[in-house]
Amino acid sequence: MATRSRRSVLRLFGEAGFGVLALQAVWSTVRFARAPVSYAPPMRRSLGEPGEYAAGTAVYVEDAGVFVLRDANGLRALSATCTHLGCTVRKNAGGDGFTCPCHGSRYDTEGNVIAGPAPASLSFLSLRVDKRGRLEVDLAAEVDAKQRCKVA
Amino acid sequence: MRALLTRIRDSIFRVGWPEDDRKALLAMRSSIILHLHAPKVRPASLRFKATWALGFVSLVLTLSLVMTGIYLMFYYIPHPDAAWRSMKDLAFVVPFGVVTRNLHRWGAHAMVALVTLHMLRVFLSGGYKAPREANWVAGVGLWVLTLALSFTGYLLPWDQLAYWAVTVGSHMVASVPLIGKPTALLLLGDRSVGEAALLRFYVLHCVVLPCVLGGLVAFHIYRVRRDGGLVTSEHAPPEEPRLVPAWPHLVYRELVVTLIVVAVLLAVSFAFNAPLEPLADPGRTPNPAKAPWYFLGIQELAHYSAFWGGVFVPGAFVAGLCLLPYVDRGEAGIGRYWPPERMFACTAFVAIGLFFLVVTIIGTFFRGPAWALMWWPY
Amino acid sequence: MTVPRWLHATFAVSLVLVIGMIGVAMMQESARPVTFEQRLVPALGVVDRCEGCHDAESHPGNALVLHPVERFGCTPCHGGQGLATTKQAAHERSPDWERPLYTPAEREAACGTCHLGQFVEGAPILSRGRAALADRSCAGCHEIPGYSLPDFPPQLDGLAAKVTPGWVRAWLRDPAALNSVHRMPTFTLSDEKREALVAFLFGVPGAALVPVEPGGDAERGRRAVSERRCATCHKIGERGGTTATDLGWAGAKLSPAWLYSYLLDTHRIRPLTRMPGFQLPPAEAADIVAFAAEQWVPDTAKPVWAADESPVHPELTDAGRTVFLESGCAGCHVVTGVDRGRTSVSLSTIGSRRIGDMPAAATGPLADLPAWIALKVVQPHAFDATAGAPAVMPAFSSVEPDEALAIGVALSSLRASPPPEEYRVRPAGAALPAGETGRLVTRFRCLTCHSIGGEGGSIARVPLDGEGSRVRGDWLIGFLQRPVTIRMDQAERMPVLGISADEAARLTAWIQDGLGDPRIAAVAPPGDPERGRQRFEALGCPSCHVVAGKGTMAGPVLDTAGDRLAPDYVIALLTIGPAVVPGGRHPATTYPPADASDLAAFILSLRAPVTP
Secondary structure, eight states, X not given: OHHHHHHHHHHHHHHHHHHHHHHHHHHHHXXXXXXXXXXXXXXXXXXXXXXXXXXXXXXXXTTTTEEEEEETTXXXXXXXXXXXXXXXXXXXXXXXXXXXXXXXXXXXTTOOEEESSOOSOOOEEEEEEOTTSOEEXXXXXXXXXXXXXXXX | OHHHHHHHHHHHOSSOOOOSHHHHHHHHHHSTTGGGSOSEEOHHHHSHHHHTTHHHHHHHHHHHHHHHHHHHHTTOOOSTTTHHHHHHHHHHTSTTHHHHHHHHHHHHHHHHHHHHHHHHHHHHTTTTSTTOHHHHHHHHHHHHHHHHHHHHHHHTTOBHHHHHHHHHHHHHHHTSTTTHHHHHHHHHSSSSSSHHHHXXXXXXXXIIHHHHHHHHHHHHHHHHHHTXXXXXXXXXXXXXXXXXXXXXXXXXXXXXXXXXXXXXXXXXXXHOOOOOOSBOOTTOOOSSOOOOGGGHHHHHHHHHOXXXXXXXXXXXXXXXXXXXXXXXXXXXXXXSSSOGGGHHHHHHHHHHHHHHHHHHHHHHHSBOGGGOBOSSOO | OOOOHXXXXXXHHHHHHHHHHHHHHXXXXXXXXXXXXXXXXXXXXXXXXXXXXXXXXXOSTTHHHHSOHHHHOSHHHHBSOTTOOSHHHHHSOBTTBOOOBOOHHHHHHHHHXXXXXXXXXXXXXXXXXXXXXXXXTGGGTSOBTTBOOOOOSOOOTTGGGXXXXXXXXXXXXXXXXXXXXXXXXXXXXXXXXXXHHHHHHHTSOOOOOOOOOSOOOHXXXXXXXXXXTGGGTEEETTEEOSSEEEOTTHHHHSOHHHHHHHHHOHHHHOSSOSSOOOOOOHHHHHHHHHHHHHHSSOSSSSOGGGGGOOOXXXXXXXXXXXXXXXXXXXXXXXXXXXXXXXXXXXXXXXXXXXXXXXXOOTTOOOSSHHHHHHHHHHOGGGGHHHHSSOOOSOBOTTSOHHHHHHHHHHHHTOOSSOOOGGGOBOOOOOOOOOHHHHHHHHHTTHHHHOEETTEEOSSSSSOSTTHHHHBOHHHHHHHHHSOOOOOTTOSOOOOOOOOOHHHHHHHHHHHXXXXXXXXXXOOSOOOOXXXXXXXXXXXXXXXXXXXXTBSOTTSOOOTTHHXXXXXXXXXXHHHTOGGGSTTOOOOSOOOOHHHHHHHHHHHHTOOOOOOO
């Protein structure tokens, strides 16, 4: 009886031990495999001098994938990434908004979705002037459509 | 609910916990892992001194190397521009990256040593003789494969150590008359160690050689069982049963050995970091440029003559090992270490082994810049 | 048969050990911060993780404004291991990493990997080293990118008519004993080889000399030397420049006919020299020769080289030619009939060598590659024990330690894998005028002292670029003929080159047309001179400038500034700042336009009294 109970204690210990090992292996594997560092292009991209953008225009900047909109109150950066499935939208020939080439979603000049499968409007992104006086967009930071970057 | 869990468990484990010998035998047959073992084994072959567990530890290391190798493949990029950087990523930013690489590196070194010792053990106990001749040759093949795997893996970090060790090694290959140069070209895919060589070594290391190794290991283990288990002396103590069930006696011992191996490997890998020298620079030969330690005996011999020392002696040694069971066919003294009946064979084999050990030690520790002999360890 | 208890115990212990070790590792990993972002500059191969600890925004100075971190990363300028995430691994040397953080000297060398050309603003050691590479004729023996075979070490044609054999023997033994300002390193030659070299050199004929016209007067000669400002370049006694040779013993060393002919037409005797092409009137030349014979002689009764005087051995001429070529003399010295060429190793990638790969110095470990090179220049034999063979290089014992380090910095910037072309900054180069004006610039050797487009000498502190916008043309024409001293704090003064009125006008036209500064333009109307005078004093200008006898001479005296300076330049200096006068020492203060125009009006009102 004593032998028997000792054996079952040992068995329980062994099974518990291997259970813990299995959990450790899963946790460690997930930690190991999770992306540790980014080799993708940075989220903050330079858009050049503010003076390159004339008032009343929407200029596409390919390096950053944004439209830079300028009006009397300042500058804004509108993401060119369609909210449907991530294609890059194009400015309409008439300048009256944007259209996605993939599935035909249509946006007005303020990026509001007006037709097509897109579930949401295009987002505005954080724009600032850096120490050297150059425009910099942060693709990771969405901002309100009313927020503008003031430049001299 | 409980019934459902029981049903699921029973569908996986057909036999419950093997409390008695009958259930143990059933379990041995039904489990995929367990059925690789013979259901019953001789008690003599369970003794630690019978094998020193060298073959089994080699198997555990092989499996551990496969596992850690797969982990490393998640981050490794086989290109000269990125390989070394991916090593640095493992060292600095990947969680458990350092220890994973250490486990792989130290496991590989240990494997070379243990497979060699395993071969020595089998020789000393006469395990290569009939009916185990073919399995001995398979074992020699596994030993060569182990060296080849280690050598191909050595290049992958693409640091100075890797680059120049492999450059030295491939020149040894190229020094073989007639077939040397074409073989080196086949191996490197270019005139010198570069982009093509790295990719080839990567594919050999991660796909080709492991597949060959897997097949040969299966053959090797299968033949151990088919050829009647381990060689043991017929003079077993009379009070012992002739056979005992493999569960728990063999399987439990294997489990414990596995845990010990993992514990030791982990401890070593936490304590010592694998080296990573500066990025490979074809314009800058380190002085001295040394091959991996297990080839330094050959490099030492190659110092005297590239062909005779670097190719002929090792080649003749491997050929001799393969022919051995078909030449040395005496049946006396099998199953005992260094028996009086096999005094000459064992002494000669150990002498050859010692010779390689001595030249390896000289090459590793007593050769300084320009391969000059040093009187103190370099 | 039962399972032994020790097996159970081993099982339990090893299982606990494995779980424990993995557990400890898991705790360590979860405590480690995750930094997902890193600094990538693909063009330079940069992957830097420095910003995990350091904030690029708080970089001191304007270095990051000129070199944005997105374009340059951190390690190209600072060295170290950018991939590392611990302080020790990132900053220090280890078996895994052999380039620790750059020392200040290595950092300047790093500037030089992109910035080519002699002057690199903000890198004084590098700039000095690049000037020294030319000055010390390093390219005479070594291939160095950007440096051609030097052409100003003396041409050795006609040596027999210039000096005595004893002088040459003593010179070859130890140049420093004969001349405090010399560029020649010390070669270790056997007596036979030296004798052969003398024989060879004395057999090479030179240009015909003119006999000295009698009637030279030493006192008039002394005045001529002073008025011509020979001391700007030449050391004379305890004073004078170090650009050209020490004239202290020139009267004893040089044959009078040679000196006389040289002063009459410098470039006829020696076409390759940094000295301007003087063409002194015969009487003045004779005066200077007389002065030299009287004053430029050793204090002792006989010169030190008198002990070496003995006839040359013409039979050794051929052996001497061999010595000349073997020792590398032909790398620096031009001798008619001898092909020039380099005898030593190329230094074009020396900056890629690691200090750990270099032979160790007998004096102990060295901090970095520049320090190694610096020691090699001064004491080439310091490495003989570890290098295996004695050094062939002559010792440049006259090189000061900081100049040696500067040479080390300049050479360390020569890397095997330089940055991509779009990162390299090349100087504009001196666009010299063609035709007659070009011949004048060459004849007067303007670029020995002045620089244009990053090329030329550094004796004149302010480059000639932009000079056409800074000064008035009428003033410049007068200055070239009769230079006056402007910067009292500078010892070197413009020599009196004997430029004629016609030549001065031609040079002035070139400077005004070709060397203008577009930033200097009319930006403000002239203001009120009286208010300017008050502001001048209130702002503390007299602490550097003298006006009407008040102030200090740290900056130029402004008493005649209105005659000299272009009005637009004065306003530009006060509003744009000292960028319009690179190399000048004006403080980096700018003034509001109102103040600037008043100050300018005051300064421009300062004019010399009109003499009838």
